[in-house]
Amino acid sequence: MIIVKVGGSAGIDYDAVCADIAALWKEGQRLVLVHGGSGETNRVSEALGHPPRFVTSPSGYTSRFTDRETLEIFEMVYCGKMNKGIVERLQRLGVNAVGLSGLDGRIFEGRHKDSVRAVENGKVKVLRGDHTGTVEKVNTGLIELLLNAGYLPVLTPPASSYEGVAINVDGDRASAALAVALRAEALLLLSNVPGLLRAFPDESSLIREIPAGDVESYLEFAQDRMKKKVLGAAEAVQGGVGRVVFGDARQAQPVRAALGGAGTVVA
Template identity: 45%
Template sequence: MSAAALVVVKCGGNPAVDADAICADVADLVRAGRSVLLVHGGSGAIADLADRLGVPHRTLVAPDGVTSRYTDPATMEVVTLALAGGVKPRLVAGLSRLGVPAVGLTGLDGGMLRARRKSAVRAVVNGRTTLVRDNLSGRLGRVRTALPQTLLCRGFVPVVSPPAIDEHDQPVNVDADRVAAALAAALGASQLVLLTGASGVLADPADEGSLLRTYEVPATGAPGRFAGGGMALKLVAAREALTGGVGSVRIADGRVSEPVRRALNGAGTVVRLSDMIPSLKGA
């Protein structure tokens, strides 16, 4: 596999994201000689399954505005079932129907994604910052590339999702956008495309016409004043990919036809590193 030819695509978990269109684009890229690794989340599928099983779901909001899923043991089971047993088989089957050999993996397989469990997570509750200590989430550390690299070299599309495996060899929840960033950096990908349920980074989340063509994310600290909710975590992931050596990171619309090709051709928001506070540059 040529590192320069590798593109990592993140299929967002928003129910509006068109997974079939993403698979069609991935298939076209593979037929054109590109190596593709597909990472997926599944927030909609996780919420649906949790509701069906009667498992409460809760979102943690960090002081910098970044949101994450609170993961107790029951939620950890739901996450694993929804991703590995629901979303992933549909993506693998979709690629297979298009003539593309794909292999479904979680971060547990081959110890691919190693993480350190967070002993406590800072979250804002009722206006006060508190420490949440019973959360089965982890901070990604080492990425073992042998398994995905072997598959890519043999012409397969790895389809990867959380969970990861912690220092005690137990599954922990990790963010799928950051999984995509970590794999892109470790595998030397030239491009990372994060597809989501918005047209890109918006100056006003309620206005699709406020798309920022360029977003300069600070090299450290909070991801900036136009980053809120789930978008903040995508910008953190974009920063991690860029600092890890990925050549290009773009956040783009996963709800449209040809979403990957549109992103690679300039749609959405290109993310760059900056020591400055992000501005409306390029809007």
């Protein structure tokens, strides 16, 4: 079993990702695809007159402040445009894909965090009305039901809170929770960079290997959203996933390349 997570940043080649996934699936590889949609959500939010608001926590993690209106735009893009775009590509390639959010069947479940601590103008503020959280539970039964019946699951945030409220969760960490729950041998986190760069954005500074026991010490090289990938990788390998690869989704055969060890390999 492998989990492939493809991000939502500019430059990602979804046609190449889907072609590669379809070929692997037809070869008999059991896999689940998870995707993001942050770039498109930013664009649509601007167009709808509700521009995105990013907040940085005192410990340096950046996240999208998700009020109710933002959550609804987020759902339109992630569960609508992005999810159905990927499912359609796979269907055209002859793969019977089923697109679901974490809310459906409570595939991803976690605690709702209503308030977030954010640093703004050098001061720490508490912002309320946030619809965010972290995945703590995965409904593996539903995923296995689909896989055993021959369907390829295509999953996306949001998740469901324990009270049944939609919450925005980080896709990389949700994928890590999924990989742990399904005892995956590999988790591939594909984005628009060659991997974790020691000196971002210098692509020649690619870190090729990270020892599984030492992932957190590499957090210092990651800025903003890359931090969540490093954190997700740590959670996955600590949870028993064989290896995590940060791979590049801007090229042909991005899944095979990452499986072959191109990018940053955490093991």
